[in-house]
Structures are given as structure tokens and as C-alpha cells.
Amino acid sequence: MAISAKDISAAIARIQAGIEPVERRLNAADSRLGDGDTGTMLARLIGVMSSQSPDPSASVGAYLSQLAKAAARSTGSSFGTLIIAALMATGRETKERDSIAVDDVADLLGVARREMTARSGTGEGSKTVIDSLARLEAETRGAGSRADLAQRALAAVDAALDDFRDLPCRVGRARIHEASSIGHDDPGMLAVALLVRAAAGPKAAADTDIE
Amino acid sequence: MAISAKDISAAIARIQAGIEPVERRLNAADSRLGDGDTGTMLARLIGVMSSQSPDPSASVGAYLSQLAKAAARSTGSSFGTLIIAALMATGRETKERDSIAVDDVADLLGVARREMTARSGTGEGSKTVIDSLARLEAETRGAGSRADLAQRALAAVDAALDDFRDLPCRVGRARIHEASSIGHDDPGMLAVALLVRAAAGPKAAADTDIE
Amino acid sequence: MTKIINAPGTYVDESLEGLCLAHPSLKLVGDECRVVVRSRPKSAGKVGIASGGGFGHLPLFCGYVGPGLLDACAVGNVFEGPTVGTSLDSILNADTGAGVLCLIGNYGGDRMNFEMAASMAEDDGIRSELVLGTDDVASATEEEKDKRRGVAGLLFAYKCAGAAAEEGRDLAEVARIARKAVDRTRTIGFALAPCLMPGRDAPAFEVAPGTVEFGMGIHGEPGLWRKPFSSAEALAEEMVDKLLAEKVSETSSRVALLVNSLGASPYEELFILHRSVRAHLADHGIEIARVMVGPFVTSMEMAGASVSLCFLDEELETMLAAPAQCPFWAVS
Amino acid sequence: MTKIINAPGTYVDESLEGLCLAHPSLKLVGDECRVVVRSRPKSAGKVGIASGGGFGHLPLFCGYVGPGLLDACAVGNVFEGPTVGTSLDSILNADTGAGVLCLIGNYGGDRMNFEMAASMAEDDGIRSELVLGTDDVASATEEEKDKRRGVAGLLFAYKCAGAAAEEGRDLAEVARIARKAVDRTRTIGFALAPCLMPGRDAPAFEVAPGTVEFGMGIHGEPGLWRKPFSSAEALAEEMVDKLLAEKVSETSSRVALLVNSLGASPYEELFILHRSVRAHLADHGIEIARVMVGPFVTSMEMAGASVSLCFLDEELETMLAAPAQCPFWAVS
Ligand SMILES: Nc1ncnc2c1ncn2[C@@H]1O[C@H](COP(=O)(O)OP(=O)(O)O)[C@@H](O)[C@H]1O
Ligand SMILES: Nc1ncnc2c1ncn2[C@@H]1O[C@H](COP(=O)(O)OP(=O)(O)O)[C@@H](O)[C@H]1O
Ligand SMILES: [Mg+2]
Ligand SMILES: [Mg+2]
Numbered sequence A, B: 001m002a003i004s005a006k007d008i009s010a011a012i013a014r015i016q017a018g019i020e021p022v023e024r025r026l027n028a029a030d031s032r033l034g035d036g037d038t039g040t041m042l043a044r045l046i047g048v049m050s051s052q053s054p055d056p057s058a059s060v061g062a063y064l065s066q067l068a069k070a071a072a073r074s075t076g077s078s079f080g081t082l083i084i085a086a087l088m089a090t091g092r093e094t095k096e097r098d099s100i101a102v103d104d105v106a107d108l109l110g111v112a113r114r115e116m117t118a119r120s121g122t123g124e125g126s127k128t129v130i131d132s133l134a135r136l137e138a139e140t141r142g143a144g145s146r147a148d149l150a151q152r153a154l155a156a157v158d159a160a161l162d163d164f165r166d167l168p169c170r171v172g173r174a175r176i177h178e179a180s181s182i183g184h185d186d187p188g189m190l191a192v193a194l195l196v197r198a199a200a201g202p203k204a205a206a207d208t209d210i211e
Numbered sequence C, D: 001m002t003k004i005i006n007a008p009g010t011y012v013d014e015s016l017e018g019l020c021l022a023h024p025s026l027k028l029v030g031d032e033c034r035v036v037v038r039s040r041p042k043s044a045g046k047v048g049i050a051s052g053g054g055f056g057h058l059p060l061f062c063g064y065v066g067p068g069l070l071d072a073c074a075v076g077n078v079f080e081g082p083t084v085g086t087s088l089d090s091i092l093n094a095d096t097g098a099g100v101l102c103l104i105g106n107y108g109g110d111r112m113n114f115e116m117a118a119s120m121a122e123d124d125g126i127r128s129e130l131v132l133g134t135d136d137v138a139s140a141t142e143e144e145k146d147k148r149r150g151v152a153g154l155l156f157a158y159k160c161a162g163a164a165a166e167e168g169r170d171l172a173e174v175a176r177i178a179r180k181a182v183d184r185t186r187t188i189g190f191a192l193a194p195c196l197m198p199g200r201d202a203p204a205f206e207v208a209p210g211t212v213e214f215g216m217g218i219h220g221e222p223g224l225w226r227k228p229f230s231s232a233e234a235l236a237e238e239m240v241d242k243l244l245a246e247k248v249s250e251t252s253s254r255v256a257l258l259v260n261s262l263g264a265s266p267y268e269e270l271f272i273l274h275r276s277v278r279a280h281l282a283d284h285g286i287e288i289a290r291v292m293v294g295p296f297v298t299s300m301e302m303a304g305a306s307v308s309l310c311f312l313d314e315e316l317e318t319m320l321a322a323p324a325q326c327p328f329w330a331v332s
């Protein structure tokens, strides 16, 4: 039931397979106050990552670092960079492990979240990807199985979107337009939701509704 | 029955009074193959000229030279410059005369035409203002009175337009589009026609039809 | 907005190639050939100056590589920061042993990428300092000054830091001077028409014809307000007032002025705007020590302009007057 | 196409004022303040070089006043030649006793005005020679070469004549060199979007979006043909072929190249076009001795570009390499 590099690679492949509508939707979300490129950036990142197959003998950490390095030459957007930073940090954390136990996932999400916070200087409550990670971390703690993990993750990203939708965004250019960000999903948070959904696969996702 | 500086000044005032529709029409004509400014240029020239009142004791030539000098600082368009050149040349020719006899007008038109030809390097037959002048010169020769002169002039400019309308233009940018100039009046020739019409005044013009 | 391009995917690389072919003082290096450096080696022991940013703002960023200015510049895709990898390459190439000042615009992604690159460079034993351009007064209030974006005013920091480095000052000094230039520089811009990203069918943002989008960002980030265009005069007054609303810490009534085209607005209009801006500055008792008018920091074919002021002290004035040479700007 | 202006009627004069305030090396003289001259007196006894033309093409014409280039430049209204009076003022101001070369574009009005001005100057005892730029291959066939308009290629004549004058050559020599530069220079341009005259509601000519108007004049004079834009590559090939279709009298496979923006087309695109133009020139065995890429001769915010080739001989190459300095172009 543990998660191996191959499982991660399979999840990335699932994301890649359905990336087109995700790309369009994120670009639209980012067009409202940002520069309209969240989807394009994410698609490029996922494309590069999906072309990295894990060495059969590689540890999870080695694979995550490999993904980070490839990604580090593929995108310059803030969201992409935060993902790269998270991949590097979690890669360091798991460099000796062949797999990750389901109940270690929450801790790793915490590692990712703290690294993103350190890099961006953005804490929780600013309506960013970091808030989604915080919620993921909280909700997946204590997951008993991969299926359970998936359900909890899906619920978490939805809940994060719901909780923040009507709050103002406090990061980047949008800050001076806090009012107009109210009522709309942050593109980074929406990206996390759509990624989790695609990674979980259609079976798990069927029970949820981010649409 | 001779033409004095005051008569010329009065003709200019008549032209100035009705310049607006003339300006629009000439701009439209020049827009077809040229830069669309024949009307604007002419309006500016006439405006400056109409602000020059003749010294009561000035000869015709002195007044024409005065008009030329004022005009020389008012416009840089080809048509304007040809008019300035014509004013200078006819001014030199008449510098000792208090008035111009009706039957000297054709000769002076010849002076103007030759000066324009020398300045522009354009001979007759190229569908330009020079062709209108040539026709004016020919038709006004032998005019017996100012009324007769006006009628002959009106007929001449119309005839010039009619004769050249279906010929190709051979001057300036339009040259490489000779075909598309066929069927349309040359803006400079049209300008001469409209000027003569306005100068002649409504009474004389009533019997003709350039519309 | 028909673009003279071959394909969106080759836009940046072909353009960079064309740039370096036109200006042999520049060349491309790095794993992805996305770092512009000086062709002639710089003096060893000089502090290196690296910059970087998204493409689509030429001459910014990479056009300012040259003596007295930048040593290396990382180039991202259109309106997208350079990758961590490219940023790292720019630092490695700028270094001659005396450390590297990374001088970039304050954009989240760009900053994070350069920070990550700097920490990788440190692993290779290269010291660096990061200074962020934050001149766009439209992008945050005075209280949140350090959150402001960097726009055209970055040029003053390039010039001052470049001069300090060329003089042989050490990294801390060069960084101090860059920071001072940033602290004392402010920009306000407005857009009159949008630009189109290569490969897109429509602009990512709209500016209605006849409308002024006051404070719009160089990537089309929404402005402070929009209203119908009235006159260059009125706009100049509003811009100057906005720029002078905040006082620099030390009093300074002598400035360097940059009147910049965002792309499509031609020189003719810039000079008209410049004339009005000068008049309003004079009304406020501001003296203009230096002036630049032209397309220095653009957004492809966006129409509009920006006005930047660098409030001078003696040190900055000396640095701005020092010789510098790049394809788009020379001081001698 | 919202313009940063105050009023159409003050457009030219305010812009010229702003130009000279930004560039103190220039100043305005003449009865109507429509002649741009060098602020610093030039050496007495140097042949003067006067130019002139309509406004709306900055940096052309008056931006090229400076050492090694023009002495004086008469400025007309937008897209309208300078008046006879202003042309005369430019000749009077260019003269220091050694005569004046009048070097202008071959536009009927401009030519006639300078000729009239020259004959007036002669009355004052000032000798002059007139040389007309005729580089636009789209404006007449090879048989009627001398009827062609002058466009961006005029810069090469400015530069060569300017260098010859600065060297102390006499009027006949300076004129000979200017004529040679004109004879050996050809330009072809294309427009992608029109420009708007100040004060007008709509452009005086149309270029449909997505359409290339090949050979369109810098005032919007109709082009040779129009077709949908395909690629920078294809356009570059077509332009190079058109430029090389006529052979210069003496064989010359070494050229100076100018890739020029008509206004709104940004540097990014110019460099892409430049890259393709170079490749096609190389295919034809043409060697590029010098290159300029940028907005040098524009039509306000017209989109599009032009490519000029000056087929060099040793003399022209030396003249192009001589030092020159003006606000928009420096050779050192
Ligand atoms: N400084 C930051 N701190 C935290 N999250 C950020 C920050 N900047 C951007 N993000 C996240 O990234 C998303 C935008 O990503 P993207 O559009 O790819 O980047 P960019 O802003 O560089 O165009 C935002 O919605 C937000 O969730
Ligand atoms: N070289 C020339 N020779 C004779 N007539 C000319 C010449 N150039 C222009 N014209 C006349 O001037 C008219 C155009 O005038 P205008 O539009 O004011 O000048 P521009 O061509 O400078 O814009 C033409 O229709 C023609 O009659
Ligand atoms: Mg974005
Ligand atoms: Mg015209």
C-alpha cells in the first residue's frame, strides 16, 4: 500500500493525459487578475516531468530530485518554482526511501508547505497554493489506505477552495485589487485541486465535484 | 474691365468663404492613391493668402509676390509649392502693372504653366495641375470681358477633367498604379476646377456643372 | 497586431539569435542558450552583475549587457521569468571571483528562481547578493513598498551598480549602491492599447480604444483606474503628482528622468509627454540632471508610456554619469 | 491608436520642443522654429549638410543632426514637406562658407521646395547641391529609378556625406559621395497596420489585420501587392530577392544592412526578421559589413518593417565607419 516512485510516475502520466482542459481552465482563472499563464506553465511542467521515467532502482527521493532538476529548466513562473522547491525539499527528505507509507504523506506535505512558505515569504491565509497544501496536510493525516488518502485529498482541495473563494487574495499584483479577487478561485489553489483530481484517477474522483 | 490686386484679393476671399466642402472633396480625391491631404493643404494655403490684403498702392506683381512669400511659409505639399512657384513667376512678370488686361490672362497662365513645368519636371499629358493650366491658357486666349473670361475658364477646367479622367496618372506614387487612377480625377486638377469655380463666383458658376 | 514571426515556439530563441547577430558585443551561453553575456571578457576580479527576467520587454533585460552595465542576463519565455537553471547559468557566467550581484525586478517567480539559483551557486563557492527593483508605484501602496514590481526604473539601478562594479568596488558596496538606486527610484506607467502574446488569438487583457489604463503593469496587470484619454498635459500632471506624492528619505530635488515607451507609442508622442512632464516637475521645484526618452523597457507592441524618476544624491549622480556601453544605451 | 498628444495643431512643435529638451545637442532655429541644428557650432569651413522632410518619421529626419551627420534639418508638418521658407532657413543655418549639400528624400514637394530655397540662398551667395534619396524599390521600376522615393536608406547617404564633410572635403566631393551612397542603396518595406494622422478619426489608409502590404510607402502609399502574412522567413526571402534583383553597376557583395521598424513592430520581431534576412543574404553570397536593427525611420505607430542594403565599396565602407554622433545613432 506504500507509494513508490513508479506510483508517482503513473500519477504524473494520468495528469499529463488530461492536461488540456486543465490548462485552459487555469489560464482563464489566472486571466482575471494575473497574467493568464498558470495553465500554460503547469502544462509545460507536467510535460517535462512526464518525460522523466524513474530509474527502477531509484529511491523516491532520487526520483523527486530528478523531477525537480528537469522542472528547474522548464519553467520560470511562480507556481512552477514553488512546485520545484517542494520537489527538491521532499526529495531530500525521502532520498533513502524506496517508498512512502500512506501515513507519511501528511508529513511530506508539511515539508513541501514549509519550503514553499520559506521560498515565497507567504504564510497561510493569503489565498495561495500554500493554503491548499496546509489543508491537504491536515486532512490526510491519519489516512489508512491509498483509497482513503485519495478521498481525503480530494475533499481537502475542495474544502480549501470553498473556504478561500470569498476571501481576498493577498499575494502579487492582485493585492491592490483584493476586492475583485473575492468570489473567484486562486489559480494556484485551483491548480492543486485539479492536479489532485487527475492524480487520483477517475474512480476516486467520481465521488467528488470540483466542476 | 482689367483685373487689379483688389480683384484678386476679392476672388481669394470668395474661395476662402467656401473652402470647407472643397477641402473635404479634395482630401477624398487624394486619398485614393495619394496621401489624402490635397484639400487640407489647399485650405491652409488659401487661409494664409486670404489674410494678406493688398497695399492700396501695390502693383499686381507686388501683391502676387506678397502672396507667394506668405504662402512659402505655410505649406510644403507639392501642389502648394507649384502654386507658390506660379505666384512668384507671375508676380515677377507683373511687377510694374497696376492691373492685368483680360486678354493678358492667357499669357500669364502660360508663365505659370511653364514655371510649374520647370519646377516639377512634369510636362503636359501626365494628368496634373499642369494640364488644367494648359487648357485654361488655350481656352482663355482671346477672352473679351471678365464675364467671358470666367465662362471660358469654367469650361476649360471642366474640359480638362473630362479629357483626363480616363487616362492614367503619370506622376508620383500613383505611377505604379496607373491602372487604378483611370476613371478618377487627379486631385490637383480637381483643385484647379474648384478654385476657378469659387473665384468666378456663384453667378458665373451657375451656368456650369462640375458637380 | 500581426507579428513578424515564424512560430510562437521559436519566438524567443530566434529573436535572441537575431539580437546577438546584430550586436556582436553580445553572445548566448548556458545550457539552453538563454543567457546573454558580453563577448569580450570583463576584467577579472570585478564584481559580476547578473540580471534576468521574462522576454518581450526589449531592450530590457538582456539588451543592457555591456561595460558599465550587466555582465550576464538570464532570459525567460515571453512574460515568464527565467528558469532556475537559466538563472544559475547567468550567475556562473557573471562571476570572475569577486561575487555576483543579482539585480532583478521584484516578481515572485523571478525572485524565487534567482534565490534558488543563488543557493545552488553558493554550493559552487560563488557568493552573491540579491537586489530587487521595486519602482512601480502602482503595484502596491507606500506602506507595502517592498512588494512593488520592478519596471523601467530598474535601468537606474543597472547603471549605478554597473558603474560601481566597474570602479572595482566590492560586492557589498555594489549591492549597497544598487539598493540605494532602487530606494530612490519610482515609476508610473499607463497603457493605451494591449499587446498580444505570440501564438495567442487575442490579447490577454483589454484596453478599450480611447481609454487610459493608469498604472497598468508591463504584463498587462490591471491598473489603478481607467478613464478616457484627455491630454498629454493632464496625464503628465497626474503622473508627476503620483511620483512626488511620496518623499524620499533624504530630501532630493534633483532627479534623473526616464520617459519610456511601452512599445507602439512613437517617439513623437514621447517627446510631447516629456515636454509636459518637465514642465510639471519644474512647477514642483524639481531639477532634471539627466534625461532619457525612448523605448527602453517595453511590452512588445503595447501602446503607452511610463515615467521614472531617480532622486539623486551625489553618489548616484556620479554613477549615472560614468561611462557605459550597450547596444541600446551609451553614456560617455 | 490613442495618441499621447495635446492637440493636433501643436503636435509637431511640442514634439520638437520635447526632442530638443531631451537632447541638448539639438536646438530649434528659423522663423517658425522649424529647423533643428546642432547646439555646438561646427567647424567653420566645413561643407554644411541640410536635410528636411515631413514630420512623423522620427528619428528621421531631424534626429540625425549631429557631428558626422547633418548640420541642419527643416521640419514640415506631419507627412508634409517643409515649406520653402523653412527649407531656406535650414540651408542658411547649415552654411559656414563652404556651401551646403541638401540631402533629402525624393518627394515632389520636398524637392521643389528645396530647389526654390536653394535658388533663394544662391541670391544670398550660398552655393548648394541637391542630392535626392531614391532607395525605395517599390516606388518605381528599375527603368525609372530616379523617380523612386527616399525611405530608410537615406541614412546611409547621411552617414557617408556627413563623414566626407567632417573630413573637410569640398562640396562637389561631399555631393559625389552622397550620390554614390544613394546609387548603391535600396530599400523594400512592408506594412502590417496603418498609422493615424493626429486629429483624424481613422487612418488615411487601411491594412487589414493579418495582411502584409508589401512595398507600402512610409506615408501609406499603396504597396506592390498584399497577401496574408505567412512567416518572417518567407517575407525575408521575398524582400532579399527583391533587393538583389537589380545589380549595382560595380559588383559588390559586401553590404551595410539596416532592418528598420516602421514604428509599432517591436525589437523582438525586428531581430527575428533580421536573423532570416541574414540567412538569405548569406545564401546569395552577400557579406554583411555593418548592421543596424531598430526604429530608425518610422511612420509614427505604423506596424511593419523595412530592409535596406547599401552595396559597399572601399570608400563608402570607410565613410560608414567614421565617427558620428546624434541622439539616435552613434558610431565610434
Ligand atoms: N508569492 C507567492 N506566494 C505563494 N504563492 C504564490 C506566490 N506567487 C504566486 N503564487 C501562486 O502561484 C499562482 C500563480 O501561478 P502562475 O500563474 O503560474 O505564476 P505567475 O504569477 O508567475 O504567472 C497563484 O495563484 C498562487 O497560488
Ligand atoms: N511632380 C508633379 N508635377 C506636377 N504636378 C504635381 C506633381 N506632384 C503633385 N502634383 C499635383 O499636385 C497634386 C497633389 O497635391 P498634394 O496632395 O497637395 O501634394 P502631395 O503629393 O505633396 O501630398 C497632384 O494631384 C498633382 O496635380
Ligand atoms: Mg500567472
Ligand atoms: Mg497629397
Ligand SMILES: [Mg+2]
Pocket: A035, A037, A077, A078, C079, C080, C081
Ligand atoms: Mg507568469
Ligand SMILES: [Mg+2]
Pocket: B035, B037, B077, B078, D079, D080, D081
Ligand atoms: Mg502630402
